[in-house]
Amino acid sequence: MSDVQTPTAIAASAVPIPAVAAESVGKSFNPGTRKQVDALVDVSLTIRPGEFVSLIGPSGCGKSTLLRVVADLLQPTSGTLLVNGKSAKQARLDQDYGMAFQQAGLFEWRNVARNIELPLEIRGWDAARRHARSKEMLELVKLPDFANHMPWQLSGGMQQRIAIARALAANPPLLLMDEPFGALDEMTREHMQAELLSICAATGTTVVFVTHSIPEAVYLSDRVVVMSPRPGRITSIIDVALGDARNDDTREASEFYRKITEVREALRGADHAGRSATTGARGIEDR
């Protein structure tokens, strides 16, 4: 456990400003009381611009908490955190990141285009610029003919694509995703993963991706960050990088399975470190 907290070394050699630089970040709920919960302890992680990093671990390991700390929706109780070289709060005020959740969370009283334009309205873009941008985003997520549809007219996968378009509308350098495909069926999910990769390739967006699914993390990521609960912490970071030419064949390649096994074993090891050796890593999907 102690030998894996070295990724900060990357920051020293990297020239560009890291997209996310977390240094010994801790987050406790109800600190100082009997109900104190240590959601994150001593988390150090540096993410390069353009990198795709997944956070994986059983329920309660703090992966969603870490994502929310990066998003400045939660304040860390210790450590330092920089997003694009600024404080997380400044990054939020500058709309330096977009966010997508498990539920698409589209506003049902707005049509698709106006949902995508929501962050732009908040930023005060004028109508013409907003329309042009939402049209562009609809092209990007391959739903150009759906601008005037209402959210309830779309399937779950389409709604999630609109949510991604909304998250990317203001062209943020960083995309934070909290199990965005968790509610989709397996076929749609694999399709969406491929879509996400092509969108990221097109935009150069950095992604922090929280997931329960090992194959999803392996397929998508440059690096998989394995976390364990009680207290929530990083136990290992696994380089995956299956290459830019990932496609459906990648999912059947032996390298893919080798990495899945590696992540799974890291999760088991994390689990053993966390509690008794007899139980497996709960809340993790092998599919």
Place this chain on the structure above:
Amino acid sequence: MIESVLAPTDVVLAREPRKLPVRRALMAPLALLLFVVVWEGYKAIGPENGASIFGWKLIPRTSDRAMPHIIDMLRRFGRPEVRGANERTVLSVVIAATWYSLRLSLFGLVVGVAAGLFLATLMSRFNLARRALLPYLVASQTVPLIALAPITVNWGGKLRPFGHEFPAWMAAATLSAFLAFFPIAIGALRGFASPKDTSVELLDSYAASWWQGFRKLRFPSAVPFLIPALKLAASLAVVGVVVSEISIGLRFGIGRLVISYYQDGTSDPAKVFTAVMGAVVLGLVMGGLVAMADRFLTRARPTEANS
């Protein structure tokens, strides 16, 4: 696979834009006809002087004095209000009284909705305001209206809002608003608190101001809560006007007219029912206005993009 992703769900079929169905438009006249048939049917077969069951007088009388023929009520509309005097017909008096009460009810409803929304916004913005106000709002509705009415009319002699007198009609409208604001305030408060956590987080992630969040998320989320509240408020606004007309003795209104026609009941039994019909029309018009507001508010959602 791509088709399955792209295909809109069949939910679409269940939520086609609403059309005004002919069948629904026919329901209202049919219900009216049914009422006439039941009224006249019972009048034809029921006992003239009513009947008792186990010593309780449960079966209503059907005499012309208790249950005039519908046609007599309608004919009564055409004749002058007071026998011998040939000035105004009952119809014109009832219409004028209904119109007068309708204006008061609308005024009360508009003021009540505005006050309710304002209070709910305040309570949703400031926790302190909610804790301080909410118990009093609930308590305010336990005050008996009849007891309040004479007090408000008494203000007429003391209050001089904007340099004008506080007229009696305003007392009725105040009471109407006093009843109408409550469901709006409670409904809006719940509606403003209804957005999901992730929606709130989403706006936080945009660094949206409270006011932006209110306009773009909280208020639109409250619309489904506001529609039933509006229905309640409309009927309470009517009740407020009619009851306070009677209790403060405000002339011109339909509530007052029902009482005054009722007093002619022995000699002119059909007359009171003309005023009752006016009151029914008042309720129907208010209900219709709310239904139109409902249609506008929910219809506005799919077409909001054009705004």
